[in-house]
Amino acid sequence: xxxxxxxxxxxxxxxxxxxxxxxxxxxxxxxxxxxxxxxxxxxxxxxxxxxxxxxxxxxxxxxxxxxxxxxxxxxxxxxxxxxxxxxxxxxxxxxxxxxxxxxxxxxxxxxxxxxxxxxxxxxxxxxxxxxxxxxxxxxxxxxxxxxxxxxxxxxxxxxxxxxxxxxxxxxxxxxxxxxxxxxxxxxxxxxxxxxxxxxxxxxxxxxxxxxxxxxxxxxxxxxxxxxxxxxxxxxxxxxxxxxxxxxxxxxxxxxxxxxxxxxxxxxxxxxxxxxxxx
Amino acid sequence: xxxxxxxxxxxxxxxxxxxxxxxxxxxxxxxxxxxxxxxxxxxxxxxxxxxxxxxxxxxxxxxxxxxxxxxxxxxxxxxxxxxxxxxxxxxx
Numbered sequence: 001x002x003x004x005x006x007x008x009x010x011x012x013x014x015x016x017x018x019x020x021x022x023x024x025x026x027x028x029x030x031x032x033x034x035x036x037x038x039x040x041x042x043x044x045x046x047x048x049x050x051x052x053x054x055x056x057x058x059x060x061x062x063x064x065x066x067x068x069x070x071x072x073x074x075x076x077x078x079x080x081x082x083x084x085x086x087x088x089x090x091x092x093x094x095x096x097x098x099x100x101x102x103x104x105x106x107x108x109x110x111x112x113x114x115x116x117x118x119x120x121x122x123x124x125x126x127x128x129x130x131x132x133x134x135x136x137x138x139x140x141x142x143x144x145x146x147x148x149x150x151x152x153x154x155x156x157x158x159x160x161x162x163x164x165x166x167x168x169x170x171x172x173x174x175x176x177x178x179x180x181x182x183x184x185x186x187x188x189x190x191x192x193x194x195x196x197x198x199x200x201x202x203x204x205x206x207x208x209x210x211x212x213x214x215x216x217x218x219x220x221x222x223x224x225x226x227x228x229x230x231x232x233x234x235x236x237x238x239x240x241x242x243x244x245x246x247x248x249x250x251x252x253x254x255x256x257x258x259x260x261x262x263x264x265x266x267x268x269x270x271x272x273x274x275x276x277x278x
Numbered sequence: 279x280x281x282x283x284x285x286x287x288x289x290x291x292x293x294x295x296x297x298x299x300x301x302x303x304x305x306x307x308x309x310x311x312x313x314x315x316x317x318x319x320x321x322x323x324x325x326x327x328x329x330x331x332x333x334x335x336x337x338x339x340x341x342x343x344x345x346x347x348x349x350x351x352x353x354x355x356x357x358x359x360x361x362x363x364x365x366x367x368x369x370x
Contacts, residue, residue, distance in 0.1 A: 040370050042370050043369070043370055044370045045370070129370075130370045131368075131370050132368065132369055132370035133368055134366070134368045137366075137368060154370070155366070155367045155368050155369060155370060156367065156369045156370065157285060157286070157367040157368075157369045158289065159289075160284065160285045160288070160289075160367065161367075162284075162285070162366070162367055178336060178366075179334055179336060179366040180333060181333050181334060182334060182366065182368075183332070183334040183365060183366065184334075187332070187334065187365075188285070188286055188334070188365050188366065188367060188368065189286075190368055190369050191369035191370075194369075196369055201369075201370065227364075229284050229285070229364065231284075231288065231294060234294055236294065238282065238284070240282075240338060240341060240362050240364070241338075241341035242336075242338065242341070242343070243342065243343065243346070243347075245343070245346060246346075247346075267333070267334075269333075
């Protein structure tokens with residue numbers, strides 16, 4: 001049972017949540033008590049941060065080492081023309097503080113790396129992956145799995161987005177069960193070289209924020225063991241199930257117990273000698 | 279049976295779904311050959327210069343990985359089966 005502590009302003013602000021059976025005062029309190037780390041304050045992070053803040057997620061950590069560039073503004077709706085040259089975590093924090101006074105923002109102007117990932121993830125309940133590169137994505141999967149922290153993955157390219165939820169508590173599959181390693185350089189382009197429809201990360205980031213809220217409130221069916229693919233060109237959503245791989249180098253029987261020996265470069269592959277609890 | 283293609287594979291062919299005709303005793307290899315016959319542009323997207331299916335490409339048969347649960351390319355394919363091929367994407 002969650003101790004309820006909503007004041008009169010909060011009863012008004014969150015009234016559309018409070019009247020829902022699936023949320024109610026208890027669900028709202030769970031949101032207010034939760035700590036979520038958003039990795040990236042770009043295309044995916046923008047809508048995710050805005051909606052998680054609006055929903056009353058109590059503490060939002062935002063980690064990003066970039067500054068706002070003009071080419072970001074076609075999709076990164078957290079930032080404005082006036083923010084160009086400003087660290088993204090600063091403009092993101094300013095937006096949240098103006099929008100949602102209940103939310104404590106923890107801006108972390110650093111790049112998530114192998115050296116700091118464990119420490120950063122450790123103080124949050126859930127991680128939302130809004131990064132823009134494979135090494136960060138594989139690093140987050142591995143760290144979150146070892147730590148037991150749920151991870152909501154989202155990624156976009158041109159007209160297509162992918163979303164899945166990794167929940168180590170449910171013993172479900174991890175991202176490496178789906179994709180053991182990253183493509184070789186150039187095989188699957190990123191947004192900087194291949195482009196992305198500006199609206200697309202808005203939709204995909206909202207899918208991710210939805211998953212985070214569901215995990216916090218322990219309601220609905222999260223995308224654990226399911227990869228959602230959204231094709232904005234055909235306006236289709238497909239969900240493909242995937243199972244845990246018993247030979248997965250992270251969550252499999254002989255999976256890693258540390259990221260020490262893994263190189264998060266190129267394909268981020270895990271050699272046999274890293275696995276097996278060595 | 280039909281193939282479902284995602285992300286760069288959908289873009290390469292211009293199709294999200296591709297139906298192919300297969301024999302009664304067809305395997306995944308046969309279904310893949312039929313797909314490549316219709317869409318040879320997928321060859322470079324799916325296979326390394328050594329002819330191996332790229333590690334980053336995922337192939338699922340009705341949601342299961344035939345390389346984990348069955349016979350891989352030799353697994354049987356029925357007329358109502360759905361085979362899916364997808365790569366990861368990384369943009370954010």
